[in-house]
Amino acid sequence: MDNNKRPRRFRDGNSPRPAQSHFSPNAGRNAPAREPLATGPFADMGIDHRINANIAAMGLTRPTPIQEQGIPAVVEGRDVMGLAQTGTGKTAAFGLPMLTRLIKYGKKPDPKTCRALILAPTRELATQIATNIEAYAEGTPIRSYRVVGGASINVQTERLSRGVDVLIATPGRLIDLIERRAIDLRETTYLVLDEADQMLDIGFIHALRRIAKMLPKQRQTLLFSATMPKLMEELAATYLTNPVRVAVNPPGQAAKKIDQGVHFVSQGDKATLLAEYLSKHIGELAIVFGRTKHGSDKLARLLEKWGFSVAAIHGNKSQGQRERALEAFRKGQTQVLVATDVAARGLDIPEVAHVYNYDLPNVPDNYIHRIGRTARAGRDGRAVAFCAPAEIDELRAIEKTMKTSIPVIGGEAPPAQATSSRAAKGRPARPNGGNARPARRPSRKPAGQRSNA
Template identity: 85%
Template sequence: MGIDHRINANIAAMGLTRPTPIQEQGIPAVVQGRDVLGLAQTGTGKTAAFGLPMLTRLIRYGKKPEPRTCRALILAPTRELATQIAANIDAYAEGTPIRSFRVVGGASINVQTERLSRGVDVLIATPGRLIDLIERRAVDLRETTYLVLDEADQMLDIGFIHALRRIAKMLPRERQTLLFSATMPKLMSELADTYLTDPVRVAVNPPGQAAKKIEQGVHFVTQGDKATLLAEYLARHPGELAMVFGRTKHGSDKLARLLEKWGFAVAAIHGNKSQGQRERALEAFRRGDTQVLVATDVAARGLDIPEVAHVYNYDLPNVPENYVHRIGRTARAGRDGRAVAFCAPAELGELRAIEKAMKAPIPVIGGEVPVAPVAPGRGQSGRGSMGGKPMDGMANKRPARRASRRPKSQRG
């Protein structure tokens, strides 16, 4: 496919021997120098789709970048995704002259400034920190000939549109631009029209559809009983990695503390955690030192941990598309996975919106479907789990009574 032989050797050693659909369709276009608009869900191999051909072209430069410049810029919406991309780029480029560097918030900007003073081939950045470095004159984008916007729809969702427009003005007009997104809202179309020139459009795994290897289910339960129900599910699979998604930072911290009190090895990750805390939590989770990771949507994209066997939507997301991104943390690298959504009576609207976005219902695996939305805590108890029966003894343990007395404590 036109990839440099050293990079080919690296990806073969990583076990990547057959291209995914987006790689098969996208790599030839990038090698040819075309702009690309890629529509694909997370986990479909986008990083290799833009990274392998881009690195091949950069190797052909044959000389080091100038101080305070970067030849390729990859923008990502979150620190976690930027970190994942950087790790992949380094693995692909091992043994080549290419040098990459990651800049994100929460890390020392002075260290980042010093490193950029020598120039880098590939800069992976979050928009906010990149703007900070530009304002400090730590990096100059006038020599940047490759621009990649990864998970561009999420960048728009979290308000980076003004930062993107500002960054675009600093880039040379003659460049190759690759834009990847899981969805295509109206603002995304306008962004594509602005950034891309006669792009090749590559669309795989239509937006809104989950990976086929994910076994999905919804369990109806009152808000106050969610923590006990989650404990029941986690107890069924000791030693297996599980991610639990909540809606808020405060609620995620509370849930993590409660699960830890009940004897689970758990960590929490969200936007209020420092970069060091987030990286330590993720590394412990990857090693299996903690089996449960409680997270907000900051971890819904970009985390590639193949051992994650279960995803629990403790709180249903307000943005329907985020459901697919969340459950995409499992069933990776050809493995199977299970995703269970806990739906309180007040969340019926979110559930219907998710099903509408996916164009398919989620199978009911427990609890009783409320006839109509009611106030939180007033619906059916829904304590039954798979098959409608609670695990032996769990419903009568002390944690269940405490959770029932304080229904607000676990609210997202």
């Protein structure tokens, strides 16, 4: 959440919002003079006084670089392409000016329509955005709604029948609702693609192209991405018109307040080492990233057996299970969250003090997203990577991406030859220049290293 010190529960199909009055004819800047005038940097950029009061109460009083550069362009109605890592305040950068502009409509949306569509790659990120949008818009006529897989599509269909101002959705569930004719995008005048690079990584490109054809050509489009691969440039050229480009916290750079370290350890000793680290900060929140769903579940059960308060989230968990696990973690009822990369973006819990990369990610950028779950809202954080001999190549790729070396805080790095392709696969180098075979092939890697989550 963007500097949000007062998280509010968003409303979805499982907790419907009671009927309330909607837009008044005197909305937005046409309000009577007796309404209080907002002051401060956000007000100076044109943010509505009610929204400004909400974010001030949440502790958001000074704009981050992406907010400072992006908000004026959005208020002006320009398309924006933002390049920034998670945790830089992107949700407020697009949410505050978008809500300000929506307030000016002066009437409620038509049934089965939405005025603004925000697409996110994961349920967790969609949930985080929905929570923020509702907090920003509290006390205004704006009504937001979130639709993701794993929740009742019938309840979602019923809610959309009344129309909604801001719809936050994952692409897959949105397509399902479109096919049921539960939502019509022809009146959608704002489109936001958040973490667009991750949407491409997990195969949503065809869904995005299909959705784009259903939107009016006359719209404002805001695209935010942590990286800018070639396909992203093509996507931007298709979706955006003469966009303002905003780039902060360049790709490959982690937050400066994160104290990073790598501990070299054999794969079989990782669980014991993790328990030793966790025992040093009992009561503080820690996220442990694994590579696979099965491996994360297995690790969570082991830690629980050892007496730690643990929850696990990954793609095989139902939406209800994931939300309950995150809520317990957010409240401090559990101190350790074991997760796959579904939690690498969009998880904003400022109290997270430690991140452990139990398994190094296959994609270097995911390391940066993972450790970005700590050192949020101006706090300090610590990130420790466990590196087994078979993960040396992954470590080197991460360091190359970040253009820096991660300090060694434990264990011993394997000898130079261990970075060869055979060593990276967990095999010993062949003697005599590779002409002889080892007498015995080592066992397969543990399940936690075989596939991506």
